[in-house]
Amino acid sequence: MKRVAILGGGPAGAFAAEQLASAGLCVQLFDEKLAWEKPCGGGLTYKAYSQYPFLLENSTPKRFITETVLGAPRGGEVTLHLSDPLVIYARFDLNRLLLERAVQAGAQLEKARVMGIEPGGSGWRLRTSGGAAEADFCIVATGARNPLRDFGTQLQPQDTMSALGYYVPGEQARIDIQFLPRLEGYIWVFPRCGHLSVGICGKGEPAALLRQRLERYMEERSIPRKDATFYSHLLPSLDTGSWRRNRVAGEGWMAVGDAAGLVDPITGEGLYYAIRSADLAARTLLSEAAAPADKAAAYRRLLRRDFMADLEFGSRLAKTVFLGSFLLSSVPARMVQFTRRSPRFAAVMQDLFAGRQPYLGLKRRLLKNLNGSLYDIAVSFGLRKLLPRSADLRPAP
Numbered sequence: 426m427k428r429v430a431i432l433g434g435g436p437a438g439a440f441a442a443e444q445l446a447s448a449g450l451c452v453q454l455f456d457e458k459l460a461w462e463k464p465c466g467g468g469l470t471y472k473a474y475s476q477y478p479f480l481l482e483n484s485t486p487k488r489f490i491t492e493t494v495l496g497a498p499r500g501g502e503v504t505l506h507l508s509d510p511l512v513i514y515a516r517f518d519l520n521r522l523l524l525e526r527a528v529q530a531g532a533q534l535e536k537a538r539v540m541g542i543e544p545g546g547s548g549w550r551l552r553t554s555g556g557a558a559e560a561d562f563c564i565v566a567t568g569a570r571n572p573l574r575d576f577g578t579q580l581q582p583q584d585t586m587s588a589l590g591y592y593v594p595g596e597q598a599r600i601d602i603q604f605l606p607r608l609e610g611y612i613w614v615f616p617r618c619g620h621l622s623v624g625i626c627g628k629g630e631p632a633a634l635l636r637q638r639l640e641r642y643m644e645e646r647s648i649p650r651k652d653a654t655f656y657s658h659l660l661p662s663l664d665t666g667s668w669r670r671n672r673v674a675g676e677g678w679m680a681v682g683d684a685a686g687l688v689d690p691i692t693g694e695g696l697y698y699a700i701r702s703a704d705l706a707a708r709t710l711l712s713e714a715a716a717p718a719d720k721a722a723a724y725r726r727l728l729r730r731d732f733m734a735d736l737e738f739g740s741r742l743a744k745t746v747f748l749g750s751f752l753l754s755s756v757p758a759r760m761v762q763f764t765r766r767s768p769r770f771a772a773v774m775q776d777l778f779a780g781r782q783p784y785l786g787l788k789r790r791l792l793k794n795l796n797g798s799l800y801d802i803a804v805s806f807g808l809r810k811l812l813p814r815s816a817d818l819r820p821a822p
């Protein structure tokens with residue numbers, strides 16, 4: 426297998442192109458826009474840059490954020506210090522960085538829209554806005570609005586969130602995350618170089634209503650919409666049942682990133698999974714362990730073992746996180762209150778933000794910590810003397 430066509434040049438496509446070209450394959454990447462300001466917060470977690478250090482070690486402008494203010498209705502606010510900063514890029518810059526790396530590795534870029542692909546020759550024939558091309562293998566990286574209906578995840582309405590917002594001129598040092606009543610989603614304010622990305626994502630609510638919620642929030646916080654640029658996009662957020670039938674690969678092709686639905690169904694984090702799935706797809710393609718006909722199954726297995734089982738479990742938790750209740754209050758309110766009052770619970774939240782704490786295992790850790798967290802909370806209310814001297818209630822070392 427020599428010629429690989431990469432359809433789409435966002436983070437997933439660009440990283441796959443870099444990996445395959447540097448292994449010596451003939452790689453042609455097609456993107457209708459190449460580097461562009463894709464609607465996105467642009468936030469990269471510790472999980473992403475610890476595995477792919479080039480995301481830190483470059484001269485592209487970026488922000489390092491170490492403070493997040495979490496807010497929830499009837500829960501107030503809390504400042505969470507991030508031991509591992511969130512790194513925030515403008516998407517134009519991040520896409521350009523990744524595309525430049527692909528070119529340096531030897532990939533050929535073509536600014537063209539892929540109109541269709543069909544079997545032909547020794548593999549595939551592509552119709553593009555620039556003409557035609559042939560390839561032995563295709564990597565589908567066309568994002569959440571993948572127009573190639575026979576390749577990649579078949580997103581149903583229950584598998585998506587609307588995401589929209591404004592780029593607002595301005596400056597702030599922290600991230601804001603605000604939960605909202607009866608919304609499976611949240612509002613964010615991400616500081617970027619020279620502006621803020623203020624946005625909302627939500628499942629099962631029309632975009633127009635989400636926009637109203639966001640604009641109300643901006644008015645309450647005196648965040649001006651004058652001179653702000655509106656953006657909106659689709660965010661994959663697969664329902665639990667959809668993960669098992671997720672069409673991530675077939676004979677002669679693999680889908681990566683949003684085109685494969687690989688986004689955290691709770692946080693909406695997709696950049697890490699775009700890069701990671703591209704990495705796994707490239708490894709599968711280059712590996713001699715799997716015969717060409719077995720590549721699709723091998724890639725599916727690798728994804729599942731690496732992170733897909735965790736995201737599937739996350740999709741089970743999503744409704745509880747946003748809409749559930751605990752100790753007679755909403756889960757978001759309790760999360761904010763517990764973070765404020767319990768250092769132990771705050772440590773769990775820090776690990777969730779950094780991507781150190783997978784969803785599989787979260788419940789066990791929370792239950793194991795529950796007594797300690799409740800102890801912390803009681804102490805924060807000055808009730809230490811009233812507590813029994815039970816070993817269970819003493820903080821674990």
Ligand SMILES: Cc1cc2nc3c(=O)[nH]c(=O)nc-3n(C[C@H](O)[C@H](O)[C@H](O)COP(=O)(O)OP(=O)(O)OC[C@H]3O[C@@H](n4cnc5c(N)ncnc54)[C@H](O)[C@@H]3O)c2cc1C
Nearest residue numbers: 433435436437456457465466467468539568682683695696
């Ligand atoms: C509002 C919003 C905020 C977000 N915030 C964050 C965040 O802070 N952190 C995070 O980790 N994730 C975030 N995400 C998710 C993240 O943006 C995506 O998961 C990520 O961009 C996926 O990368 P990708 O390469 O798979 O797809 P994309 O980045 O969408 O790239 C797809 C590329 O394919 C090209 N393309 C599409 N169709 C064709 C075609 N037919 N022919 C040629 N080219 C084509 C497009 O031009 C595009 O460049 C956010 C998403 C949204 C919508």
